[in-house]
Amino acid sequence: MKETYLAINDTSNGLLSNDTAKETPTTRGTSKLLAEGELATARETVSAIIDELDAKLHDLNKTIHSHPETAYQEVFAHQTLTDFLGSQGFTVTPHTYGLDTSFEAEIGSGGRLIIYCAEYDALPNIGHACGHNLIATASVAAFIGAAKAALKLGIAGRIRILGTPAEEGGGGKAKLIDAGAFKDEIAAAIMAHPVPSHSYQDGYTGLAGFKLIASHKLxxxxxxxxxxxxxxxxxxxxxxxxxxxxxxxxxxxxxxxxxxxxxxxxxxxxxxxxxxxxxxxxxxxxxxxxxxxxxxxxxxxxxxxxxxxxxxxxxxxxxxxxxxxADLRANKTLCQTYVEEMAQVGEKVKVMEYKPATASTDMGNVSYTVPSFHGGFAIPAPEDVTGHHPRFAEAAGTDAAHEAAIKCAKGMAMLGLRVLMDPEIASNARRDFEQFD
CATH class of the missing domain: 3.30.70.360 (Alpha-Beta Plaits)
Known part of the structure; x- marks a missing residue:
């Protein structure tokens, strides 16, 4: 697979080119434990990058929400997302792995690799009733936040975003696995899904250890x-x-x-x-x-x-x-790290839900292939409404839902960076994956 890199060398905003980032003496990735100051700097950098882009991300979110497309037909979303990433200086490969509506962009070389998975398909007749417009927005924001912060701070490693079509019944990620999209040594695959806020009690606004069941489709x-x-x-x-x-x-x-x-x-x-x-x-x-x-x-x-x-x-x-x-497996180390990072943006997220919800996702297949994180973030929705309902599609298009996706993006960006920066987190996540019970 051809590697693609972000080519930015703009001293006005402090970003380094990829080559400069590899050569700088502040390059991270070998220290056993991270000083709190390093984490604070990374958090401030990620937050500033995502906040600066928030208005454009909001437009991106609403554009995808207003043009729902079903499995493997996400032509408009594919073009919109690849254009947006290109406008941010990334080299994007469209139509990847034999799927017309998949795409990929990556920065870095060497070190550990993390992948942000973006979903953007909708349901027939009821649009984005599973909120994949928010998933795409959160994953794109997390990727940009982590990638630009890594370049600016000299954090070693590779950061990739992968467009994953056809989650709603089409098995896009399963086909991507078969086509080699996850064949590299991957330290973490990361994404999160919107959930109606009334699903959470006791002040929680999200769930890290989302568990879902297996599903045969025929x-x-x-x-x-x-x-x-x-x-x-x-x-x-x-x-x-x-x-x-x-x-x-x-x-x-x-x-x-x-x-x-x-x-x-x-x-x-x-x-x-x-x-x-x-x-x-x-x-x-x-x-x-x-x-x-x-x-x-x-x-x-x-x-x-x-x-x-x-x-x-x-x-x-x-x-x-x-x-x-496949059933979705929750990685304890990645879940705990995400909870810590969401606390930094003022969100109370539950580490694990041990009883799985009776729904399914092709991210389950990824969780059996590489260490994976699939969290849930709360968006306001009527009490009697859950996913796959027309009114949840309406809820997924609100400003409040976008705000929740952006907070989630900051947490996911930092989760990815901590996997790159801290070998202990990466090692423990790999152990949790290999010794899953």
Whole structure:
């Protein structure tokens, strides 16, 4: 992979070029423990960089929010984000790893490598109801804050931002893993997700140790035989009956699954007109369980429902599998470091939630590949609203939500810098990853 670097040598704002940063005698990365003064300087620098860009970041956020695009169709967001990073002096590689709407930018050479993951896809019909506009904004701000601070302060290491399309069901990060986007020795992959503020109690405004469950994603096709529904229905094989039988079978199965498991699906194609026997139907299903192993076992039971429906109706059955989402593993060292940094910007963040939420993300796959951080930050939302709701899409476009994303960005920027600056944090994060229980 070709390395790209930020080429800045502007003495008016104190930034150093990448080469200068490598040669300066103040280069960090070898000290065992960091003096509090060094951390304070880094925090002040990151905060100043992000604050100076806040108005432009706000425009970026609103622009993406107002142009929602679904999985692998994020053409506008891809262009908007790459243009923004280019305007800040970064060399950006578009269309990376064989995905048209992925991108990458990087500064530094040698030392440890950290990656900020940016999501920016939306949900069909209800827009940014998972707040990926905020994820993109926070990750871009964190990357710029960490990168420019590293150059200014002479902090050794590499800092990368990776555009990760199609989190909403498309498995973008799983495909990026397969394509080699995470093949390097990576000290930490970092991102955070907005969550409605009423999800947190006791004064908490965020969660570091976000845990989510595994999810199999698949489409199911039933094929039958068309016939006139009025004059000769006996000559048809009804694929709609197969889909309905499959749905009802799964509905009965739900009574016998564990409370922390989920199976849910929709009929995407159910036929055309009522006076023709339907010869083709397609369903879209998620099969979720706390671990991939349990999800595998549940998937076998769910497929029994599909196969029974096909046999009962005489239809043929075909599966179209999407990438499986692994359960999201929380790294204790990265979580604790993030909590410390969020306290510095006045936010009370919970270190760990031991009971996983019954949702899924392809960042789970990353957490099985490299040491990873996937936090949650609170945004104001109505009491009866959570993610994947039209009113959460509205909440994700508010000024208050942007303010929360910017605070999160400062915490993530410092989390990344501390992984680069402090070998003990990097070592402990690697240990937590390798010895995860």
């Amino acid at each position: 489409r199911v096709e039933f094929r039958g035989k068309s016939a006139h529904a009025g004059s000769e229905p006996w000559n048809g094989v009804n694929a709609l009956d197969a889909a309905v039988a499959a749905y009802n079978g799964v509905s009965m199965l739900r009574q016998q699954i564990h409370p922390d498991e989920r199976v849910h699906g929709v009929i995407e194609h159910g036929g055309t007109v009522p006076n023709v026997i339907t010869d083709y139907t397609r369903m879209n299903w998620n099969v979720r369980s706390p671990t991939v192993q349990r999800a595998d076992a549940l998937l076998v039971r769910v497929k029994d429902c599909f196969e029974a429906a096909a046999k009962a109706t005489g239809c043929t059955l075909n599966y179209i599998h999407s990438p499986t989402y």
